[in-house]
Amino acid sequence: MGVLFSSAQSEFEIIKDKWMQEVEKIGMKGQFVGGRPVDQFEKNFAAYVGTKHAVGVGNGTDALFLSLKSLGVGPGDEVITVANTFIATVEAIHHTGATPVLVDCTADTYLMDVEQVKQKVTAKTKAIIPVHLYGQCMDIRELTQWARDRGIYIIEDTAQAIGADVEGMKAGSMGDLACFSFYPGKNLGALGDGGCIVTNNTELATQLKKLRNHGGQHLYDHQCPGFNSRLDVIHAIALNEKLHYMNEWTKHRQRCAELYIEQLKGSSAVSLPFYEQIERHVFHVFVIRVQMENRDALKKHLLKKGIITTTHYPKPIHLTGAFSYLPYEEGTFPIAEQCSQEMLSLPMHIALSEADITAVCEAIKEQLHEE
Ligand SMILES: Cc1ncc(COP(=O)(O)O)c(C=O)c1O
Structure with a gap:
């Protein structure tokens, strides 16, 4: 499953x-x-x-x-x-x-x-x-x-x-x-x-x-x-x-985020989302960062276990073909560029269960040799 x-x-x-x-x-x-x-x-x-x-x-x-x-x-x-x-x-x-x-974006909140x-x-x-x-x-x-x-x-x-x-x-x-x-x-x-x-x-x-x-x-x-x-x-x-369900669904997402954080906070290889108060964040996506060389391998490992993840976003705007006409070379926005190589968005939705979150976190730790 x-x-x-x-x-x-x-x-x-x-x-x-x-x-x-x-x-x-x-x-x-x-x-x-x-x-x-x-x-x-x-x-x-x-x-x-x-x-x-x-x-x-x-x-x-x-x-x-x-x-x-x-x-x-x-x-x-x-x-x-x-x-x-x-x-x-x-x-x-x-x-x-x-x-x-x-x-550019800031290094803590993105x-x-x-x-x-x-x-x-x-x-x-x-x-x-x-x-x-x-x-x-x-x-x-x-x-x-x-x-x-x-x-x-x-x-x-x-x-x-x-x-x-x-x-x-x-x-x-x-x-x-x-x-x-x-x-x-x-x-x-x-x-x-x-x-x-x-x-x-x-x-x-x-x-x-x-x-x-x-x-x-x-x-x-x-x-x-x-x-x-x-x-x-x-x-x-x-x-x-x-x-009618927005507040309930938002609370569920916030609870899921707290569970991810609880289970991953001990990991030295994973950077967790930064936020000041939980009300400020409705976790449309739950984005973690891992070192560039680990990210794609981790994504593949999770996929093998049937865990779907994605990247928001694989390229910052100035490095897309569509906006290559803007006067920004590679290196202009170093934080956004690094984020695009290190970020991974984990499952997040209203039907996500505590068991799902545990499965995701265990698979992450397994791949990063942190079990
Ligand atoms: C940050 C942001 N702005 C704008 C849009 C555009 O919305 P839509 O896909 O409804 O056109 C999206 C949708 O993905 C988005 O995430």
Whole structure:
């Protein structure tokens, strides 16, 4: 018996009956785009994050792209983000025509190095995108104020951090806009692609509602050139149902993380995730670091035992083919580069049991000769 990396199917099983009942009602009415379930989800999700507005969109990448567009970001502008992130953060900047400006991550949290951000700000900087990577919420309150004083917007990339918080402020409630992904493997996953933007700014929310729907909130009322990126109703129904379980599922992930830490803390070959308070981290993934020469062998050893792991991410942004046009050679962001060679993401999901965790940890120690 192996250990899965994630388990969207376990979540589906929990919501299946309710979801099917609601989908049947919608199907019988023939109302497949927009409507009550989407409005309800937006209301519930805004309340969950603690913002005034939530605007459902087609996926997390569109959430980032449309957020940048709503702020008027375009050619000639610069947007700062971090080299250790999923490629979507930077793709969204690229597709507005603005220039992505990257910084390294810090060696303990693997999150964006805020001091480097401040040094990279120029007169062209229009926005900063902090990424709450792996499920860990950055405390961006000071950065947000610093940026506001300079007329720079903060867009939080909250794709991986739903439910994480800093002193009661949820990830997504500290910047000007925040972007969530409901990709099925996320902590709050749809049954396909989905995303959402949250904000306290009513003007921006209105603009985003236009941008996602061909430039207007009403049929054939096109006030600006927009896009087609709406949250589908079948996903909104699933998300509304799953939202009831978010706190319980988050606690389970945090408990799993504590068990991993308990069982691996004696290992001199494994670096464990660093976090200040457990509330700040919702463990979208549980990332360990082992020395470069051990990582791939360890991954193979675990796979032989049926334990699925992965790497977030095998290459930092500046070393991907897609962004080789940016002026950053190998060696520019040493921490992100080292992370990409040493990190391993262990199984983490709502169906993970204590026995699974013990099996994973024993297999790790066996391979690293630490039994
Ligand atoms: C950090 C980060 N940003 C953005 C995205 C993009 O979200 P989506 O896959 O829904 O487009 C993801 C999804 O994996 C992500 O992890």
